[in-house]
Amino acid sequence: MSIDTYTLIWLFPIAFMFHDFEEIIFWELWLNKHGDEVKSRVPAFLAKQVDTIVGKSTAQASVPICLIFSFTVLASFLAAEYQKYDFLLLASGAFFLHGFMHLGQAVAFRKYVPAVITSALIVIPYGLVLYGRLMNAGMVDMSGLLIYFLLAAALTVPFILVMHKVGDYLYKKTVKLLIN
Numbered sequence: 001m002s003i004d005t006y007t008l009i010w011l012f013p014i015a016f017m018f019h020d021f022e023e024i025i026f027w028e029l030w031l032n033k034h035g036d037e038v039k040s041r042v043p044a045f046l047a048k049q050v051d052t053i054v055g056k057s058t059a060q061a062s063v064p065i066c067l068i069f070s071f072t073v074l075a076s077f078l079a080a081e082y083q084k085y086d087f088l089l090l091a092s093g094a095f096f097l098h099g100f101m102h103l104g105q106a107v108a109f110r111k112y113v114p115a116v117i118t119s120a121l122i123v124i125p126y127g128l129v130l131y132g133r134l135m136n137a138g139m140v141d142m143s144g145l146l147i148y149f150l151l152a153a154a155l156t157v158p159f160i161l162v163m164h165k166v167g168d169y170l171y172k173k174t175v176k177l178l179i180n
Contacts, residue, residue: 005133009080012092013072015126019099019118020065026114028058037109049161052168063174064160064167085139086148092130093145093152094159099123 035054079088099119106116
């Protein structure tokens with residue numbers, strides 16, 4: 001049985017959520033145990049930002065993840081419904097590279113890190129299938145894909161930091177509005 005390209009594109013947000021479910025479930029527990037080690041290994045220019053992220057509760061971390069999820073839906077929508085593939089290639093490229101980052105973290109820390117299992121079983125295989133399909137269909141070639149990967153690599157860290165800042169703001173405002 002073969003899955004069509006339209007469905008494969010719409011699987012992007014689903015793959016993202018399975019991956020991030022693993023990350024969300026183990027976020028707080030893992031960082032409570034290993035957060036100091038994480039902070040000691042990051043480059044100095046990222047230390048303040050990482051310190052802020054490491055100290056988040058699962059609920060606080062879920063808000064930026066929800067925001068990022070909305071971008072996966074938008075990217076899939078534009079590609080599947082309007083054949084506008086640029087944003088899908090950028091967003092899925094960031095996701096694909098993010099999967100390799102989790103594998104690298106697990107190797108560097110020599111232990112389980114949240115989202116490494118779904119990186120190996122979902123993120124990377126999904127990316128390989130998606131890019132193979134898009135290249136075979138002539139929607140992108142290898143040089144174009146490499147450009148999207150380079151853009152994704154350059155933009156991912158600033159994007160995630162901005163999503164965390166926006167998420168922090170929304171979390172505080174929402175808690176104040178609904179809980180307090």
